[in-house]
Amino acid sequence: xxxxxxxxxxxxxxxxxxVTLSCEQNLNxxxxxxxxxxxxQGLRLIYYSQIVxxxxxxxxxxxxxxxxEKKESFPLTVTSAQKNPTAFYxxxxxxxxxxxxxxxxxxxxxxxxxx
Amino acid sequence: xxxxxxxxxxxxxxxxxxSSLNCSYxxxGxxxxxxxxxxxxKGPEFLxxxxxxxxxxxxxxxKATLTKKESFLxxxxxxxxxxxxxxxxxxxxxxGTASKLxxxxxxxxxxxx
Numbered sequence: 423x424x425x426x427x428x429x430x431x432x433x434x435x436x437x438x439x440x441v442t443l444s445c446e447q448n449l450n451x452x453x454x455x456x457x458x459x460x461x462x463q464g465l466r467l468i469y470y471s472q473i474v475x476x477x478x479x480x481x482x483x484x485x486x487x488x489x490x491e492k493k494e495s496f497p498l499t500v501t502s503a504q505k506n507p508t509a510f511y512x513x514x515x516x517x518x519x520x521x522x523x524x525x526x527x528x529x530x531x532x533x534x535x536x537x
Numbered sequence: 538x539x540x541x542x543x544x545x546x547x548x549x550x551x552x553x554x555x556s557s558l559n560c561s562y563x564x565x566g567x568x569x570x571x572x573x574x575x576x577x578x579k580g581p582e583f584l585x586x587x588x589x590x591x592x593x594x595x596x597x598x599x600k601a602t603l604t605k606k607e608s609f610l611x612x613x614x615x616x617x618x619x620x621x622x623x624x625x626x627x628x629x630x631x632x633g634t635a636s637k638l639x640x641x642x643x644x645x646x647x648x649x650x
Contacts (some may be wrong), residue, residue, distance in 0.1 A: 464624075464626075465624070465626075465638075528581045530579055530580050531578070531580050533578070
């Protein structure tokens with residue numbers, strides 16, 4: 423079955439640590455996105471990538487970094503510079519050859535907690 | 538700046554009691570309006586895309602409608618399995634090929650027996 427996978431499902435981080443969240447898709451989608459979801463707030467865009475080896479900052483990129491070395495993979499690193507990283511992180515993708523305003527498909531999410 | 542406001546924040550219905558969720562938006566030019574369903578601890582699941590005022594789409598007990606200022610998600614004769622958070626998002630013209638979406642905070646729906 424095609425889809426988006428995220429791992430781990432739960433992640434705990436100590437103060438001062440960098441952690442990396444995995445996002446993999448086998449949908450052959452070109453564009454991939456990272457969102458952050460906090461209680462009482464809408465999803466907020468962290469980074470997005472439209473093609474391999476290219477990515478752009480979203481609305482809240484400070485304290486995060488990404489890479490896009492393969493079409494299938496778009497890992498997100500939460501650095502120690504992110505002051506409030508506890509949140510639910512969602513990865514999404516959209517297909518190649520489709521209109522850019524078509525729907526985004528989301529992964530199951532990773533819940534990050536700072537200890 | 539694009540804005541999306543959803544109301545109510547939470548809604549409790551009895552099984553079979555129809556109602557509507559509201560999504561009000563302001564965008565420079567609407568390219569698409571999206572409805573998603575999200576279950577606790579899971580990623581959003583796509584429901585509908587609406588592109589122009591007057592458009593309607595249906596899926597089982599759900600029907601989405603669109604005007605120039607808002608969208609409604611009508612739920613007819615809901616069942617307990619319809620309980621979830623419903624998210625609305627908009628995409629504006631001028632966002633290029635990035636498909637950037639602006640999300641509302643969602644409406645938490647609970648359907649009881």
